[in-house]
Amino acid sequence: MARYDSLLDTLGDTPLVGLPALSPAPDVRLWAKLEDRNPTGSVKDRPALAMIEAAEKEGTLTQGCTILEPTSGNTGISLAMAASLKGYGLVCVMPENTSEERRQILQAYGARIVSSPAEGGSNQAVAVAKQLAEQNPDWVMLYQYGNSANAEAHYRGTGPEILRDLPGVTHFVAGLGTTGTLVGVGRYLHEQNPGTQVVAAEPRYGELVYGLRNLDEGFVPELYDADVLNRRFSVGSYDALRRTRQLLESEGIFAGISTGAVLHAALTVGERAAATGESAEIVFLVADAGWKYLSTGAYSGTLDEAAQRLDGQLWA
Amino acid sequence: MAVNVSIPTILRSHTDGQKSVQADGGTVAEVINDLDSRHSGLKDRLVKDGGLHRFVNVYVNDEDIRFVGGLEATVSDGDSLTILPAVAGGMR
Numbered sequence: 001m002a003r004y005d006s007l008l009d010t011l012g013d014t015p016l017v018g019l020p021a022l023s024p025a026p027d028v029r030l031w032a033k034l035e036d037r038n039p040t041g042s043v044k045d046r047p048a049l050a051m052i053e054a055a056e057k058e059g060t061l062t063q064g065c066t067i068l069e070p071t072s073g074n075t076g077i078s079l080a081m082a083a084s085l086k087g088y089g090l091v092c093v094m095p096e097n098t099s100e101e102r103r104q105i106l107q108a109y110g111a112r113i114v115s116s117p118a119e120g121g122s123n124q125a126v127a128v129a130k131q132l133a134e135q136n137p138d139w140v141m142l143y144q145y146g147n148s149a150n151a152e153a154h155y156r157g158t159g160p161e162i163l164r165d166l167p168g169v170t171h172f173v174a175g176l177g178t179t180g181t182l183v184g185v186g187r188y189l190h191e192q193n194p195g196t197q198v199v200a201a202e203p204r205y206g207e208l209v210y211g212l213r214n215l216d217e218g219f220v221p222e223l224y225d226a227d228v229l230n231r232r233f234s235v236g237s238y239d240a241l242r243r244t245r246q247l248l249e250s251e252g253i254f255a256g257i258s259t260g261a262v263l264h265a266a267l268t269v270g271e272r273a274a275a276t277g278e279s280a281e282i283v284f285l286v287a288d289a290g291w292k293y294l295s296t297g298a299y300s301g302t303l304d305e306a307a308q309r310l311d312g313q314l315w316a
Numbered sequence: 317m318a319v320n321v322s323i324p325t326i327l328r329s330h331t332d333g334q335k336s337v338q339a340d341g342g343t344v345a346e347v348i349n350d351l352d353s354r355h356s357g358l359k360d361r362l363v364k365d366g367g368l369h370r371f372v373n374v375y376v377n378d379e380d381i382r383f384v385g386g387l388e389a390t391v392s393d394g395d396s397l398t399i400l401p402a403v404a405g406g407m408r
Contacts, residue, residue, distance in 0.1 A: 110329065200380075202370055202373075202380075203396075204400065220370070220371070220402050226382065228384065230383060231380070231383050231384075232379070232380035232382070233375070233379055233380065234373065234375045234380065234398060234400060235376045235378060236378075239378075267376070268379075287379055
């Protein structure tokens with residue numbers, strides 16, 4: 001039993017758990033990095049605290065300040081926890097179709113929520129947040145999509161933890177969003193062993209870009225560095241849900257839906273390795289647990305019904 | 317070789333509103349050329365300066381072609397090709 005002086009000190013050092021039932025072959029093993037074990041239940045506690053501490057160090061964030069952030073939920077919740085402990089206000093800009101649980105948690109922590117149109121997805125939330133930042137120059141936008149402290153948190157924390165616990169790691173698979181996790185962990189693992197494969201899984205919600213007027217409005221985060229990635233998969237709702245349930249049923253891990261997309265990509269590379277007789281130690285990142293997605297209906301009824309219910313919801 | 321191509325909402329004006337269309341070709345470039353011959357103007361939205369437009373992602377059976385040969389990535393009969401405008405964020 002460990003003892004800590006603050007909840008913030010419990011961040012990181014999450015378990016790496018082998019998945020014998022899901023591993024494609026004796027020599028191709030899957031490992032889950034359980035980031036839901038962080039203080040607010042998601043991987044986003046790492047970049048949230050790192051960004052706050054970087055801003056404090058630079059002097060841009062001082063006592064009583066208000067933090068502004070575009071987020072579809074988890075980063076907002078992490079920031080809300082840290083902000084409440086450190087005495088900052090928080091305004092979150094979120095697409096209006098994010099799950100109800102996230103809104104309630106944010107409000108419980110005392111954060112203020114500004115809704116952006118569902119049609120534009122996270123891109124629109126970023127645009128609205130940038131407008132608000134111009135109108136409120138005293139607010140501090142940490143901007144997870146372009147803040148180097150985001151990737152740095154994974155370069156200094158998540159990556160070294162993985163290599164410490166599994167020195168023979170051959171593949172790292174994670175979701176692609178701000179790209180902070182993949183870029184940070186990927187850079188570290190490539191530096192230590194250039195042969196490590198870094199694989200991105202992008203949850204597919206193409207319909208949500210309906211509101212974009214032209215392709216030039218497509219949004220690529222400033223942190224994104226394609227050179228760090230070796231493979232990239234786009235995973236649809238049905239496969240993401242199927243894998244989320246498979247992870248729960250065969251290994252007992254109750255994960256969020258984007259983790260199903262990540263597992264789908266991990267199994268794709270694992271099955272290819274098994275087919276060619278290669279050995280592999282594949283680590284994939286469980287970004288959060290399923291609690292916040294119960295209202296989406298993802299865990300009940302048939303897969304087809306659940307996939308239909310999920311259509312149009314922002315589940316990543 | 318017949319490939320099933322998923323068209324994003326934003327580009328369906330080129331396909332008379334169809335969500336998916338068939339095209340032929342042994343590489344992604346050949347499929348795009350064939351698509352353009354049936355649905356005029358589509359190629360200009362996808363290809364720029366001989367490469368994939370920066371804000372467009374193309375996937376063969378879910379895998380991003382940028383990491384498996386780009387426009388020269390091979391496709392086989394029955395493969396699915398998905399076109400998606402770049403979108404990120406939302407991963408919390």
